[in-house]
Amino acid sequence: MAGNVFGKIFRVTTFGESHGPAVGCVIDGCPAGVDLSAEIIAAELERRRPASTVSSTARREEDAPEILSGIFEGKTLGTPIAIVIRNTGQRSGDYDELAGVYRPGHADWTWEAKYGRRDHRGGGRSSGRETAARVAAGAAAKCFLAAYGVSVSARAVSIGGETEEAAIEALLEQRKAEGDSAGGLVECRIAGIPAGLGEPVFDKIGARIGAAVLSIGACKGVEFGGGFAAAASRGSANNDAPLLPPRSAEAGAQNASFADNHAGGMLGGISNGMEIVFRAAFKPAASISRPQDTIAANGGKRRLAIRGRHDLCIVPRVLPVVEAMAALVTADLLLEQRCAPAQEARKGPSFH
Ligand SMILES: Cc1cc2nc3c(=O)[nH]c(=O)nc-3n(C[C@H](O)[C@H](O)[C@H](O)COP(=O)(O)O)c2cc1C
Numbered sequence: 001m002a003g004n005v006f007g008k009i010f011r012v013t014t015f016g017e018s019h020g021p022a023v024g025c026v027i028d029g030c031p032a033g034v035d036l037s038a039e040i041i042a043a044e045l046e047r048r049r050p051a052s053t054v055s056s057t058a059r060r061e062e063d064a065p066e067i068l069s070g071i072f073e074g075k076t077l078g079t080p081i082a083i084v085i086r087n088t089g090q091r092s093g094d095y096d097e098l099a100g101v102y103r104p105g106h107a108d109w110t111w112e113a114k115y116g117r118r119d120h121r122g123g124g125r126s127s128g129r130e131t132a133a134r135v136a137a138g139a140a141a142k143c144f145l146a147a148y149g150v151s152v153s154a155r156a157v158s159i160g161g162e163t164e165e166a167a168i169e170a171l172l173e174q175r176k177a178e179g180d181s182a183g184g185l186v187e188c189r190i191a192g193i194p195a196g197l198g199e200p201v202f203d204k205i206g207a208r209i210g211a212a213v214l215s216i217g218a219c220k221g222v223e224f225g226g227g228f229a230a231a232a233s234r235g236s237a238n239n240d241a242p243l244l245p246p247r248s249a250e251a252g253a254q255n256a257s258f259a260d261n262h263a264g265g266m267l268g269g270i271s272n273g274m275e276i277v278f279r280a281a282f283k284p285a286a287s288i289s290r291p292q293d294t295i296a297a298n299g300g301k302r303r304l305a306i307r308g309r310h311d312l313c314i315v316p317r318v319l320p321v322v323e324a325m326a327a328l329v330t331a332d333l334l335l336e337q338r339c340a341p342a343q344e345a346r347k348g349p350s351f352h
Helices: 038-049 092-098 109-114 129-145 163-175 203-214 229-232 317-338 341-346
Strands: 011-016 022-028 065-069 081-086 149-159 184-190 219-224 276-282 294-295 301-304
Touching: 011 129, 022 129, 038 065, 038 129, 038 317, 081 129, 129 149, 129 317, 149 163, 149 317, 184 317, 203 219, 203 276, 203 317, 219 229, 276 317
Parallel strands: none
Antiparallel strands: 011 022, 022 081, 065 081, 149 184, 184 276, 219 276, 294 301
């Protein structure tokens, strides 16, 4: 199975299946001297954990990160950082009947088509559990970014099309009663990002962030700034008027300023000094208890009502995952910029 390594310089490998002993990550390329501890990682993991809200799975996971290497006395050593998060809350028996049947909307059928076999217990690496490792790695990236004054924060914009809390609660209660699920929209902002990150052709900053966020399970679309609405707009409304002259190479990482931010913080694939703003659409969780038509591995038709503990809506839990992917890309781009010889003057903070 390929594709478990992410990033170019700030490089993360994740491993582990939902119902195996553990999930985790190895981070290679995180500079030495970054403030990082098990407590910081645990706080991020806590945000991803199923809460006792109506929207989340009843699966209880402790999510205590064990740091095996790379951190000493609260700071990174510059060596590979290995983090393990034990799986403690599995109830694999809940998934027995899924061994020979494909869940509609989930990865079962495609995994079997590709590999000829799959871990049916919770979906293996196609489970949302895999994202715990991303969040752990993202915590390291966030700490690295903090030294640059860069922060990443995500919030839920809407759930099931509703934006008000009371309406969202009512919608979720109804979906729960119906054995159904809901999707939603997440907005993420990267603040304090200097102008000049990203490369103008294949490594446009939007392309890098888009690929990162679309790699999260259940993400079906990403838009930047004015987003898809720009397709119905006009140039005079969509253009952001520059308020400062473009900075020169000598001026350092001075942030530009624009009258608006329809561009979402990027022009020509390069950050323009404004906040990076993007929204990600998440589909309704596929695993629902309402009976659905499907097929079994032997080809027979089946009516499937999924048991076990599943998220009614993944949006609340996905917020730290979106932040983690955005932070990982930004950390990578900052390090790429530091490595560019012409940018030597703008090396950024020293961690030593
Ligand atoms: C944090 C998180 C939790 C998730 N929980 C569930 C869940 O409880 N039930 C479910 O059907 N899908 C859940 N998913 C989504 C599945 O992982 C995803 O839909 C599945 O792998 C199929 O991939 P695709 O939707 O990207 O095509 C979750 C995803 C994330 C990121």
